[in-house]
Amino acid sequence: MKKLQDEVLSRRTFAIISHPDAGKTTLTEKLLLFGGAIRDAGTVKAKKTGKFATSDWMEIEKQRGISVTSSVMQFDYDGFKVNILDTPGHQDFSEDTYRTLTAVDSAVMIIDSAKGIEDQTLKLFKVCRMRGIPIFTFINKLDRQGKAPLELLAELEEVLGIESYPMNWPIGMGKEFLGIYDRFNNRIEQFRVDEDKRFISLNEEGEIDGDHSMKESSLYDQTLEEIMLLDEAGNEFSKERIVDGTLTPVFFGSALTTFGVQTFLDSYLQFAPSPQPRNSTAGEIDPKSEEFSGFIFKIQANMNPAHRDRIAFLRICSGKFERGMTVQLSRTGKTMKLAQSTQFMADDRSTVEEAVAGDIIGLYDPGTYQIGDTIVSGKEGFLYEKLPQFTPELFVRVSAKNVMKQKHFHKGIQQLVQEGAIQLFKTLKTEEYLLGAVGQLQFEVFEARMRNEYNVEVLMERQGSKIARWIEGDDVNENLSSSRSLLVADRFDKKVFLFENEFALRWFQDKNPEVKLYNPMDVS
Numbered sequence: 001m002k003k004l005q006d007e008v009l010s011r012r013t014f015a016i017i018s019h020p021d022a023g024k025t026t027l028t029e030k031l032l033l034f035g036g037a038i039r040d041a042g043t044v045k046a047k048k049t050g051k052f053a054t055s056d057w058m059e060i061e062k063q064r065g066i067s068v069t070s071s072v073m074q075f076d077y078d079g080f081k082v083n084i085l086d087t088p089g090h091q092d093f094s095e096d097t098y099r100t101l102t103a104v105d106s107a108v109m110i111i112d113s114a115k116g117i118e119d120q121t122l123k124l125f126k127v128c129r130m131r132g133i134p135i136f137t138f139i140n141k142l143d144r145q146g147k148a149p150l151e152l153l154a155e156l157e158e159v160l161g162i163e164s165y166p167m168n169w170p171i172g173m174g175k176e177f178l179g180i181y182d183r184f185n186n187r188i189e190q191f192r193v194d195e196d197k198r199f200i201s202l203n204e205e206g207e208i209d210g211d212h213s214m215k216e217s218s219l220y221d222q223t224l225e226e227i228m229l230l231d232e233a234g235n236e237f238s239k240e241r242i243v244d245g246t247l248t249p250v251f252f253g254s255a256l257t258t259f260g261v262q263t264f265l266d267s268y269l270q271f272a273p274s275p276q277p278r279n280s281t282a283g284e285i286d287p288k289s290e291e292f293s294g295f296i297f298k299i300q301a302n303m304n305p306a307h308r309d310r311i312a313f314l315r316i317c318s319g320k321f322e323r324g325m326t327v328q329l330s331r332t333g334k335t336m337k338l339a340q341s342t343q344f345m346a347d348d349r350s351t352v353e354e355a356v357a358g359d360i361i362g363l364y365d366p367g368t369y370q371i372g373d374t375i376v377s378g379k380e381g382f383l384y385e386k387l388p389q390f391t392p393e394l395f396v397r398v399s400a401k402n403v404m405k406q407k408h409f410h411k412g413i414q415q416l417v418q419e420g421a422i423q424l425f426k427t428l429k430t431e432e433y434l435l436g437a438v439g440q441l442q443f444e445v446f447e448a449r450m451r452n453e454y455n456v457e458v459l460m461e462r463q464g465s466k467i468a469r470w471i472e473g474d475d476v477n478e479n480l481s482s483s484r485s486l487l488v489a490d491r492f493d494k495k496v497f498l499f500e501n502e503f504a505l506r507w508f509q510d511k512n513p514e515v516k517l518y519n520p521m522d523v524s
Protein backbone atom coordinates (compact mmCIF):
# COMPACT_ATOMS: atom_id res chain seq x y z
CA MET A 1 0.00 0.00 0.00
CA LYS A 2 1.09 3.55 -0.73
CA LYS A 3 1.64 5.97 2.10
CA LEU A 4 -1.56 6.56 4.04
CA GLN A 5 -1.69 10.22 3.06
CA ASP A 6 -1.52 9.45 -0.68
CA GLU A 7 -4.10 6.71 -0.31
CA VAL A 8 -6.55 9.04 1.40
CA LEU A 9 -5.98 11.83 -1.12
CA SER A 10 -6.79 9.43 -3.97
CA ARG A 11 -10.28 8.69 -2.60
CA ARG A 12 -13.40 10.18 -4.17
CA THR A 13 -16.57 9.02 -2.46
CA PHE A 14 -19.93 10.04 -3.85
CA ALA A 15 -23.56 9.11 -4.29
CA ILE A 16 -25.71 9.64 -7.33
CA ILE A 17 -28.92 11.48 -6.56
CA SER A 18 -31.76 11.37 -9.03
CA HIS A 19 -35.39 10.59 -9.57
CA PRO A 20 -36.10 7.04 -10.80
CA ASP A 21 -35.50 6.64 -14.55
CA ALA A 22 -33.23 9.64 -14.94
CA GLY A 23 -30.39 7.27 -15.78
CA LYS A 24 -28.57 6.50 -12.53
CA THR A 25 -28.06 2.82 -13.29
CA THR A 26 -26.92 3.55 -16.82
CA LEU A 27 -24.44 6.21 -15.72
CA THR A 28 -23.12 4.04 -12.88
CA GLU A 29 -22.55 1.24 -15.32
CA LYS A 30 -20.65 3.47 -17.74
CA LEU A 31 -18.48 4.80 -14.92
CA LEU A 32 -17.69 1.26 -13.80
CA LEU A 33 -16.79 0.33 -17.35
CA PHE A 34 -14.26 3.17 -17.51
CA GLY A 35 -12.81 1.94 -14.27
CA GLY A 36 -12.61 -1.61 -15.57
CA ALA A 37 -14.58 -2.77 -12.53
CA ILE A 38 -17.08 -4.58 -14.74
CA ARG A 39 -16.60 -6.07 -18.17
CA ASP A 40 -20.11 -5.87 -19.58
CA ALA A 41 -22.61 -3.13 -19.66
CA GLY A 42 -25.73 -4.67 -18.19
CA THR A 43 -24.17 -5.99 -15.00
CA VAL A 44 -25.58 -3.34 -12.72
CA LYS A 45 -28.89 -3.52 -14.52
CA ALA A 46 -29.00 -7.29 -13.99
CA LYS A 47 -28.57 -6.65 -10.30
CA LYS A 48 -31.35 -4.13 -10.34
CA THR A 49 -33.71 -6.57 -12.01
CA GLY A 50 -32.75 -9.35 -9.64
CA LYS A 51 -30.95 -11.79 -11.90
CA PHE A 52 -27.94 -11.59 -9.62
CA ALA A 53 -29.68 -11.90 -6.30
CA THR A 54 -28.17 -15.12 -5.06
CA SER A 55 -27.31 -14.51 -1.46
CA ASP A 56 -29.51 -14.81 1.57
CA TRP A 57 -30.02 -11.10 2.04
CA MET A 58 -33.18 -9.79 3.38
CA GLU A 59 -36.20 -11.28 1.75
CA ILE A 60 -37.88 -8.01 0.94
CA GLU A 61 -34.86 -6.76 -0.88
CA LYS A 62 -34.67 -9.97 -2.83
CA GLN A 63 -38.28 -9.77 -3.83
CA ARG A 64 -37.69 -6.29 -5.04
CA GLY A 65 -34.61 -7.40 -6.85
CA ILE A 66 -32.07 -5.19 -5.21
CA SER A 67 -28.78 -6.71 -4.32
CA VAL A 68 -26.78 -5.43 -1.43
CA THR A 69 -23.60 -5.96 -3.40
CA SER A 70 -24.49 -2.91 -5.43
CA SER A 71 -24.82 -0.76 -2.31
CA VAL A 72 -21.22 0.35 -2.65
CA MET A 73 -19.07 0.07 -5.74
CA GLN A 74 -15.40 0.83 -5.98
CA PHE A 75 -13.24 1.32 -9.04
CA ASP A 76 -9.82 2.65 -9.98
CA TYR A 77 -9.45 5.34 -12.56
CA ASP A 78 -6.51 7.56 -13.45
CA GLY A 79 -4.81 7.13 -10.09
CA PHE A 80 -8.03 7.68 -8.12
CA LYS A 81 -10.00 5.19 -6.10
CA VAL A 82 -13.64 6.00 -6.62
CA ASN A 83 -16.40 4.83 -4.28
CA ILE A 84 -19.99 5.09 -5.50
CA LEU A 85 -22.69 4.64 -2.89
CA ASP A 86 -26.10 3.59 -4.05
CA THR A 87 -29.16 5.63 -3.07
CA PRO A 88 -32.19 3.41 -3.76
CA GLY A 89 -35.25 5.01 -5.28
CA HIS A 90 -38.86 4.07 -6.04
CA GLN A 91 -40.50 2.20 -3.19
CA ASP A 92 -37.13 1.49 -1.63
CA PHE A 93 -36.63 5.12 -0.81
CA SER A 94 -36.07 5.30 2.93
CA GLU A 95 -34.19 7.07 5.68
CA ASP A 96 -31.22 4.89 4.73
CA THR A 97 -31.20 6.63 1.39
CA TYR A 98 -30.84 9.96 3.16
CA ARG A 99 -28.29 8.63 5.64
CA THR A 100 -26.11 7.39 2.82
CA LEU A 101 -25.60 11.04 1.96
CA THR A 102 -23.91 11.58 5.33
CA ALA A 103 -21.22 9.12 4.25
CA VAL A 104 -20.16 10.79 0.99
CA ASP A 105 -17.90 13.71 0.20
CA SER A 106 -19.79 14.82 -2.88
CA ALA A 107 -22.88 14.00 -4.91
CA VAL A 108 -23.66 13.64 -8.59
CA MET A 109 -27.15 14.81 -9.49
CA ILE A 110 -28.60 13.34 -12.68
CA ILE A 111 -31.42 15.17 -14.37
CA ASP A 112 -33.46 13.88 -17.27
CA SER A 113 -33.30 16.73 -19.78
CA ALA A 114 -36.94 16.24 -20.75
CA LYS A 115 -38.24 16.19 -17.20
CA GLY A 116 -36.11 18.68 -15.33
CA ILE A 117 -36.04 18.59 -11.54
CA GLU A 118 -38.29 15.87 -10.16
CA ASP A 119 -39.62 15.13 -6.72
CA GLN A 120 -37.00 12.69 -5.45
CA THR A 121 -34.13 14.72 -6.84
CA LEU A 122 -35.39 17.67 -4.84
CA LYS A 123 -35.61 15.65 -1.61
CA LEU A 124 -32.13 14.24 -1.96
CA PHE A 125 -30.76 17.60 -3.00
CA LYS A 126 -32.08 19.13 0.23
CA VAL A 127 -30.13 16.63 2.29
CA CYS A 128 -26.94 17.41 0.36
CA ARG A 129 -27.59 21.10 0.94
CA MET A 130 -28.08 20.48 4.64
CA ARG A 131 -24.70 18.77 4.72
CA GLY A 132 -22.95 21.33 2.54
CA ILE A 133 -21.95 18.59 0.10
CA PRO A 134 -20.58 19.66 -3.30
CA ILE A 135 -23.00 18.72 -6.08
CA PHE A 136 -22.07 17.94 -9.67
CA THR A 137 -24.93 18.00 -12.15
CA PHE A 138 -25.18 15.70 -15.16
CA ILE A 139 -28.05 16.55 -17.50
CA ASN A 140 -28.83 13.32 -19.27
CA LYS A 141 -30.54 12.00 -22.39
CA LEU A 142 -29.43 14.76 -24.77
CA ASP A 143 -29.88 12.23 -27.57
CA ARG A 144 -33.60 12.85 -27.05
CA GLN A 145 -35.63 16.00 -27.36
CA GLY A 146 -35.70 17.74 -24.00
CA LYS A 147 -36.18 21.13 -22.41
CA ALA A 148 -34.05 24.04 -23.59
CA PRO A 149 -30.72 24.13 -21.73
CA LEU A 150 -31.30 27.69 -20.49
CA GLU A 151 -34.64 26.62 -19.10
CA LEU A 152 -32.95 23.76 -17.25
CA LEU A 153 -30.41 26.12 -15.71
CA ALA A 154 -33.23 28.43 -14.63
CA GLU A 155 -34.91 25.44 -12.95
CA LEU A 156 -31.75 24.65 -11.01
CA GLU A 157 -31.74 28.17 -9.64
CA GLU A 158 -35.47 28.52 -9.07
CA VAL A 159 -36.46 25.06 -7.82
CA LEU A 160 -33.26 24.09 -6.04
CA GLY A 161 -31.92 27.53 -5.30
CA ILE A 162 -28.39 26.70 -6.36
CA GLU A 163 -26.25 28.67 -8.75
CA SER A 164 -24.74 26.80 -11.63
CA TYR A 165 -21.79 26.92 -13.97
CA PRO A 166 -22.20 24.98 -17.23
CA MET A 167 -18.89 23.25 -17.91
CA ASN A 168 -20.18 22.40 -21.35
CA TRP A 169 -23.20 23.18 -23.47
CA PRO A 170 -25.18 21.05 -25.88
CA ILE A 171 -25.13 21.79 -29.59
CA GLY A 172 -28.67 20.81 -30.55
CA MET A 173 -30.46 17.85 -29.04
CA GLY A 174 -32.47 14.78 -29.96
CA LYS A 175 -32.19 13.94 -33.65
CA GLU A 176 -30.18 17.08 -34.16
CA PHE A 177 -27.74 16.53 -31.35
CA LEU A 178 -24.28 17.38 -32.71
CA GLY A 179 -22.27 17.27 -29.51
CA ILE A 180 -21.15 19.46 -26.66
CA TYR A 181 -19.31 22.72 -26.61
CA ASP A 182 -16.80 22.12 -23.84
CA ARG A 183 -16.17 25.50 -22.21
CA PHE A 184 -13.83 24.06 -19.70
CA ASN A 185 -11.47 22.28 -22.12
CA ASN A 186 -12.07 24.77 -24.94
CA ARG A 187 -13.04 22.15 -27.47
CA ILE A 188 -16.07 20.62 -29.12
CA GLU A 189 -16.84 16.97 -28.54
CA GLN A 190 -18.88 15.56 -31.41
CA PHE A 191 -21.68 13.10 -30.91
CA ARG A 192 -21.43 9.76 -32.74
CA VAL A 193 -18.07 10.55 -34.30
CA ASP A 194 -15.08 8.18 -34.08
CA GLU A 195 -12.63 8.86 -31.33
CA ASP A 196 -9.82 10.10 -33.59
CA LYS A 197 -12.07 12.84 -35.02
CA ARG A 198 -14.35 13.40 -32.09
CA PHE A 199 -12.68 16.46 -30.60
CA ILE A 200 -12.36 19.79 -32.37
CA SER A 201 -10.09 22.21 -30.54
CA LEU A 202 -11.12 25.83 -30.40
CA ASN A 203 -9.11 29.02 -30.80
CA GLU A 204 -8.69 31.72 -28.18
CA GLU A 205 -12.03 33.24 -29.08
CA GLY A 206 -13.62 29.88 -28.44
CA GLU A 207 -14.40 29.27 -32.11
CA ILE A 208 -13.41 26.71 -34.73
CA ASP A 209 -10.44 27.83 -36.84
CA GLY A 210 -10.57 27.12 -40.57
CA ASP A 211 -13.11 24.96 -42.38
CA HIS A 212 -15.26 22.44 -40.63
CA SER A 213 -18.63 20.93 -41.48
CA MET A 214 -19.82 21.84 -37.98
CA LYS A 215 -19.66 25.51 -38.95
CA GLU A 216 -22.30 24.98 -41.59
CA SER A 217 -24.94 24.18 -39.00
CA SER A 218 -27.06 26.98 -37.60
CA LEU A 219 -26.93 25.09 -34.31
CA TYR A 220 -23.23 25.93 -34.07
CA ASP A 221 -23.99 29.66 -34.40
CA GLN A 222 -26.77 29.39 -31.88
CA THR A 223 -24.42 27.67 -29.45
CA LEU A 224 -21.81 30.41 -29.86
CA GLU A 225 -24.47 32.98 -29.04
CA GLU A 226 -25.58 31.10 -25.97
CA ILE A 227 -21.99 30.69 -24.82
CA MET A 228 -21.52 34.43 -25.18
CA LEU A 229 -24.58 34.96 -23.08
CA LEU A 230 -23.27 32.59 -20.41
CA ASP A 231 -19.87 34.29 -20.44
CA GLU A 232 -21.45 37.68 -19.96
CA ALA A 233 -24.43 37.04 -17.75
CA GLY A 234 -23.75 33.64 -16.19
CA ASN A 235 -22.01 32.79 -12.94
CA GLU A 236 -18.25 32.77 -12.73
CA PHE A 237 -16.41 29.50 -12.34
CA SER A 238 -15.12 29.02 -8.81
CA LYS A 239 -13.48 25.90 -7.47
CA GLU A 240 -14.02 27.10 -3.91
CA ARG A 241 -17.73 27.57 -4.45
CA ILE A 242 -18.02 24.09 -5.97
CA VAL A 243 -16.32 22.62 -2.93
CA ASP A 244 -18.48 24.51 -0.43
CA GLY A 245 -21.60 23.39 -2.29
CA THR A 246 -22.93 26.79 -3.38
CA LEU A 247 -22.17 26.41 -7.10
CA THR A 248 -22.89 23.30 -9.12
CA PRO A 249 -20.87 22.58 -12.24
CA VAL A 250 -23.23 21.35 -14.96
CA PHE A 251 -22.40 18.78 -17.63
CA PHE A 252 -24.56 17.70 -20.54
CA GLY A 253 -24.44 14.24 -22.06
CA SER A 254 -26.09 10.97 -22.80
CA ALA A 255 -25.29 8.09 -20.49
CA LEU A 256 -26.91 5.51 -22.73
CA THR A 257 -24.66 6.31 -25.68
CA THR A 258 -21.67 6.90 -23.33
CA PHE A 259 -21.43 10.43 -24.59
CA GLY A 260 -19.93 13.10 -22.34
CA VAL A 261 -19.45 10.58 -19.56
CA GLN A 262 -15.67 10.49 -19.61
CA THR A 263 -15.44 14.26 -19.95
CA PHE A 264 -17.68 14.45 -16.91
CA LEU A 265 -15.65 11.90 -14.95
CA ASP A 266 -12.34 13.66 -15.67
CA SER A 267 -13.61 17.03 -14.44
CA TYR A 268 -15.44 15.49 -11.54
CA LEU A 269 -12.25 13.86 -10.27
CA GLN A 270 -10.37 17.09 -10.68
CA PHE A 271 -12.78 19.19 -8.62
CA ALA A 272 -14.47 16.81 -6.20
CA PRO A 273 -12.91 16.87 -2.76
CA SER A 274 -10.99 13.99 -1.24
CA PRO A 275 -12.15 12.95 2.25
CA GLN A 276 -12.48 16.05 4.43
CA PRO A 277 -11.97 16.50 8.17
CA ARG A 278 -15.08 15.75 10.20
CA ASN A 279 -16.30 17.25 13.47
CA SER A 280 -16.31 15.15 16.60
CA THR A 281 -16.45 15.56 20.36
CA ALA A 282 -12.62 15.62 20.19
CA GLY A 283 -12.61 18.43 17.60
CA GLU A 284 -11.95 18.06 13.88
CA ILE A 285 -10.53 14.70 12.92
CA ASP A 286 -8.02 14.75 10.07
CA PRO A 287 -8.71 11.90 7.61
CA LYS A 288 -4.97 11.43 7.15
CA SER A 289 -4.27 10.89 10.83
CA GLU A 290 -2.89 7.46 11.71
CA GLU A 291 -5.70 6.63 14.07
CA PHE A 292 -8.54 4.69 12.54
CA SER A 293 -12.07 5.99 13.05
CA GLY A 294 -15.45 5.89 11.35
CA PHE A 295 -19.18 5.82 11.85
CA ILE A 296 -22.04 3.48 11.02
CA PHE A 297 -24.55 5.02 8.62
CA LYS A 298 -26.64 2.05 7.64
CA ILE A 299 -27.50 -1.38 9.00
CA GLN A 300 -28.70 -4.01 6.63
CA ALA A 301 -30.79 -6.62 8.38
CA ASN A 302 -30.98 -10.18 7.22
CA MET A 303 -34.58 -11.25 7.10
CA ASN A 304 -33.81 -14.94 7.17
CA PRO A 305 -34.76 -16.01 10.71
CA ALA A 306 -31.99 -18.61 10.66
CA HIS A 307 -29.41 -15.87 10.13
CA ARG A 308 -30.03 -12.95 12.38
CA ASP A 309 -26.73 -11.38 11.50
CA ARG A 310 -26.66 -8.01 9.86
CA ILE A 311 -24.17 -5.93 8.00
CA ALA A 312 -23.30 -2.56 9.44
CA PHE A 313 -21.98 -0.10 6.87
CA LEU A 314 -19.08 1.91 8.17
CA ARG A 315 -17.72 5.03 6.57
CA ILE A 316 -14.03 5.31 7.43
CA CYS A 317 -13.27 8.91 8.39
CA SER A 318 -9.62 8.66 9.35
CA GLY A 319 -6.65 6.33 9.24
CA LYS A 320 -6.45 2.82 7.94
CA PHE A 321 -8.56 -0.23 8.62
CA GLU A 322 -6.77 -3.56 8.88
CA ARG A 323 -8.62 -6.80 9.27
CA GLY A 324 -8.47 -8.15 12.80
CA MET A 325 -7.65 -4.79 14.36
CA THR A 326 -8.89 -3.96 17.83
CA VAL A 327 -11.22 -1.01 18.09
CA GLN A 328 -13.48 0.67 20.58
CA LEU A 329 -17.18 1.34 20.21
CA SER A 330 -17.40 4.86 21.64
CA ARG A 331 -21.03 4.61 22.77
CA THR A 332 -20.30 1.77 25.18
CA GLY A 333 -16.53 1.97 25.58
CA LYS A 334 -16.39 -1.72 24.72
CA THR A 335 -13.36 -2.96 22.77
CA MET A 336 -13.62 -5.58 20.06
CA LYS A 337 -11.80 -7.14 17.16
CA LEU A 338 -12.93 -6.35 13.62
CA ALA A 339 -12.37 -9.77 12.17
CA GLN A 340 -15.27 -10.22 9.81
CA SER A 341 -15.45 -7.39 7.39
CA THR A 342 -16.58 -7.03 3.87
CA GLN A 343 -15.78 -4.65 1.13
CA PHE A 344 -18.33 -4.00 -1.51
CA MET A 345 -17.35 -4.34 -5.12
CA ALA A 346 -19.31 -4.22 -8.33
CA ASP A 347 -19.06 -7.91 -8.98
CA ASP A 348 -19.04 -9.59 -5.64
CA ARG A 349 -18.67 -9.22 -1.95
CA SER A 350 -15.14 -9.88 -0.93
CA THR A 351 -13.28 -9.82 2.31
CA VAL A 352 -11.40 -6.63 2.81
CA GLU A 353 -7.95 -6.64 4.35
CA GLU A 354 -7.23 -2.95 4.25
CA ALA A 355 -9.19 0.21 3.60
CA VAL A 356 -8.61 3.90 4.33
CA ALA A 357 -10.50 7.10 5.05
CA GLY A 358 -13.13 7.63 2.36
CA ASP A 359 -13.80 3.90 1.92
CA ILE A 360 -16.89 2.05 3.08
CA ILE A 361 -16.63 -1.34 4.70
CA GLY A 362 -19.28 -3.73 5.89
CA LEU A 363 -18.94 -5.11 9.38
CA TYR A 364 -20.54 -8.32 10.48
CA ASP A 365 -23.07 -7.25 13.09
CA PRO A 366 -24.50 -9.73 15.56
CA GLY A 367 -26.53 -6.87 17.07
CA THR A 368 -23.68 -4.72 18.39
CA TYR A 369 -24.12 -1.57 16.37
CA GLN A 370 -26.58 1.27 16.11
CA ILE A 371 -26.89 3.77 13.33
CA GLY A 372 -24.64 6.73 14.07
CA ASP A 373 -22.17 4.72 16.18
CA THR A 374 -18.55 5.86 16.18
CA ILE A 375 -15.72 3.35 16.15
CA VAL A 376 -12.13 4.34 16.95
CA SER A 377 -8.81 2.53 17.21
CA GLY A 378 -7.26 4.89 19.74
CA LYS A 379 -7.66 4.61 23.49
CA GLU A 380 -9.46 7.93 23.70
CA GLY A 381 -12.94 7.32 22.38
CA PHE A 382 -14.84 10.18 20.76
CA LEU A 383 -18.10 10.61 18.93
CA TYR A 384 -18.72 11.93 15.46
CA GLU A 385 -21.57 14.38 15.05
CA LYS A 386 -24.99 12.86 15.44
CA LEU A 387 -26.71 11.93 12.21
CA PRO A 388 -29.42 14.44 11.36
CA GLN A 389 -33.09 13.77 11.81
CA PHE A 390 -35.04 13.35 8.60
CA THR A 391 -38.62 14.40 8.23
CA PRO A 392 -40.91 11.39 7.83
CA GLU A 393 -43.72 11.68 5.32
CA LEU A 394 -45.67 8.45 5.73
CA PHE A 395 -47.38 7.30 8.90
CA VAL A 396 -49.04 4.20 10.30
CA ARG A 397 -50.74 3.53 13.60
CA VAL A 398 -49.20 0.44 15.12
CA SER A 399 -50.17 -2.03 17.84
CA ALA A 400 -49.55 -5.64 18.79
CA LYS A 401 -52.03 -8.12 17.35
CA ASN A 402 -51.90 -10.17 20.50
CA VAL A 403 -52.22 -8.13 23.71
CA MET A 404 -50.31 -10.82 25.58
CA LYS A 405 -47.25 -9.83 23.56
CA GLN A 406 -47.09 -6.22 24.83
CA LYS A 407 -43.68 -6.69 26.44
CA HIS A 408 -42.06 -8.03 23.30
CA PHE A 409 -43.84 -5.40 21.27
CA HIS A 410 -42.40 -2.54 23.33
CA LYS A 411 -38.94 -4.02 23.41
CA GLY A 412 -38.93 -4.56 19.65
CA ILE A 413 -40.14 -1.05 18.92
CA GLN A 414 -37.62 0.50 21.30
CA GLN A 415 -34.73 -1.33 19.69
CA LEU A 416 -35.76 -0.80 16.09
CA VAL A 417 -36.38 2.87 16.72
CA GLN A 418 -33.03 3.24 18.42
CA GLU A 419 -31.37 1.50 15.52
CA GLY A 420 -32.91 4.09 13.24
CA ALA A 421 -35.07 1.67 11.25
CA ILE A 422 -38.18 3.75 11.82
CA GLN A 423 -39.37 6.85 13.74
CA LEU A 424 -41.75 6.63 16.65
CA PHE A 425 -44.39 9.16 17.72
CA LYS A 426 -47.02 9.03 20.46
CA THR A 427 -50.36 10.79 20.57
CA LEU A 428 -50.44 13.02 23.62
CA LYS A 429 -53.27 11.84 25.80
CA THR A 430 -54.05 8.40 24.47
CA GLU A 431 -50.41 7.43 24.01
CA GLU A 432 -51.09 5.55 20.82
CA TYR A 433 -48.07 4.65 18.74
CA LEU A 434 -47.55 6.12 15.32
CA LEU A 435 -44.63 5.14 13.13
CA GLY A 436 -43.16 7.58 10.67
CA ALA A 437 -41.06 6.78 7.63
CA VAL A 438 -39.63 8.35 4.53
CA GLY A 439 -40.62 5.39 2.35
CA GLN A 440 -43.07 2.48 2.50
CA LEU A 441 -40.26 -0.10 2.59
CA GLN A 442 -39.39 0.97 6.15
CA PHE A 443 -42.79 -0.24 7.39
CA GLU A 444 -42.39 -3.56 5.62
CA VAL A 445 -38.95 -4.05 7.11
CA PHE A 446 -40.29 -3.09 10.53
CA GLU A 447 -43.15 -5.58 10.29
CA ALA A 448 -40.89 -8.41 9.14
CA ARG A 449 -38.27 -7.74 11.79
CA MET A 450 -40.86 -7.56 14.57
CA ARG A 451 -42.07 -10.97 13.46
CA ASN A 452 -38.66 -12.58 12.97
CA GLU A 453 -36.63 -11.01 15.74
CA TYR A 454 -39.20 -10.30 18.44
CA ASN A 455 -41.83 -12.84 17.58
CA VAL A 456 -44.60 -10.24 17.47
CA GLU A 457 -47.26 -9.82 14.83
CA VAL A 458 -48.12 -6.16 14.47
CA LEU A 459 -51.22 -4.41 13.23
CA MET A 460 -50.52 -1.44 11.05
CA GLU A 461 -53.20 1.02 10.10
CA ARG A 462 -52.22 3.35 7.30
CA GLN A 463 -52.53 7.03 8.04
CA GLY A 464 -51.24 8.07 4.64
CA SER A 465 -48.86 10.92 4.08
CA LYS A 466 -48.63 13.80 6.49
CA ILE A 467 -46.56 16.91 6.80
CA ALA A 468 -44.57 16.80 10.02
CA ARG A 469 -43.49 20.09 11.59
CA TRP A 470 -41.60 20.46 14.82
CA ILE A 471 -42.30 23.40 17.13
CA GLU A 472 -39.75 26.02 18.04
CA GLY A 473 -39.42 26.28 21.80
CA ASP A 474 -41.50 23.13 22.10
CA ASP A 475 -44.16 25.01 24.05
CA VAL A 476 -47.65 24.73 22.61
CA ASN A 477 -51.31 24.68 23.59
CA GLU A 478 -52.42 21.06 23.37
CA ASN A 479 -55.95 22.13 22.47
CA LEU A 480 -54.68 23.07 19.01
CA SER A 481 -54.56 19.39 18.21
CA SER A 482 -57.22 18.18 15.79
CA SER A 483 -57.61 15.43 13.25
CA ARG A 484 -56.23 17.68 10.53
CA SER A 485 -53.36 18.92 12.67
CA LEU A 486 -52.58 16.14 15.09
CA LEU A 487 -50.21 16.98 17.91
CA VAL A 488 -47.84 14.14 18.84
CA ALA A 489 -44.52 13.71 20.65
CA ASP A 490 -41.41 12.26 19.06
CA ARG A 491 -39.21 9.78 20.89
CA PHE A 492 -37.32 12.59 22.61
CA ASP A 493 -40.68 14.01 23.76
CA LYS A 494 -40.47 16.94 21.40
CA LYS A 495 -43.85 18.08 20.12
CA VAL A 496 -44.68 17.66 16.48
CA PHE A 497 -47.74 18.57 14.44
CA LEU A 498 -48.82 16.13 11.75
CA PHE A 499 -50.77 18.04 9.13
CA GLU A 500 -53.13 16.33 6.76
CA ASN A 501 -51.86 18.29 3.78
CA GLU A 502 -50.31 21.58 2.62
CA PHE A 503 -53.66 23.29 2.95
CA ALA A 504 -54.09 22.25 6.59
CA LEU A 505 -50.57 23.46 7.33
CA ARG A 506 -51.19 26.87 5.78
CA TRP A 507 -54.56 27.21 7.44
CA PHE A 508 -53.01 26.41 10.82
CA GLN A 509 -50.24 28.92 10.31
CA ASP A 510 -52.70 31.64 9.39
CA LYS A 511 -54.78 30.99 12.49
CA ASN A 512 -51.88 30.49 14.88
CA PRO A 513 -49.04 32.73 13.78
CA GLU A 514 -47.52 32.61 17.28
CA VAL A 515 -46.72 28.90 16.89
CA LYS A 516 -43.38 28.73 15.10
CA LEU A 517 -43.13 25.55 13.11
CA TYR A 518 -40.04 24.13 11.46
CA ASN A 519 -38.95 21.29 9.25
CA PRO A 520 -35.58 19.86 10.42
CA MET A 521 -34.65 19.26 6.78
CA ASP A 522 -35.01 22.87 5.70
CA VAL A 523 -31.87 24.91 5.53
CA SER A 524 -32.04 28.64 5.69
Ligand code: GDP
Binds near residue numbers: 018023
Ligand atom coordinates in the same frame (compact mmCIF):
# COMPACT_ATOMS: atom_id res chain seq x y z
P1 GDP B 1 -32.46 4.82 -13.05
O1 GDP B 1 -33.84 4.43 -12.66
O2 GDP B 1 -32.17 6.26 -12.72
O3 GDP B 1 -31.40 3.89 -12.58
O4 GDP B 1 -32.47 4.83 -14.65
P2 GDP B 1 -31.88 3.81 -15.71
O5 GDP B 1 -30.41 3.96 -15.84
O6 GDP B 1 -32.42 2.46 -15.44
O7 GDP B 1 -32.53 4.43 -17.02
C1 GDP B 1 -33.92 4.56 -17.20
C2 GDP B 1 -34.26 4.45 -18.68
O8 GDP B 1 -33.69 5.55 -19.39
C3 GDP B 1 -33.67 3.20 -19.33
O9 GDP B 1 -34.59 2.73 -20.28
C4 GDP B 1 -32.42 3.69 -19.99
O10 GDP B 1 -32.04 2.93 -21.10
C5 GDP B 1 -32.83 5.09 -20.41
N1 GDP B 1 -31.67 5.99 -20.51
C6 GDP B 1 -30.67 6.18 -19.63
N2 GDP B 1 -29.79 7.08 -20.10
C7 GDP B 1 -30.26 7.48 -21.32
C8 GDP B 1 -29.78 8.38 -22.31
O11 GDP B 1 -28.73 9.01 -22.19
N3 GDP B 1 -30.55 8.51 -23.43
C9 GDP B 1 -31.71 7.83 -23.61
N4 GDP B 1 -32.38 8.03 -24.73
N5 GDP B 1 -32.18 6.97 -22.70
C10 GDP B 1 -31.46 6.78 -21.57
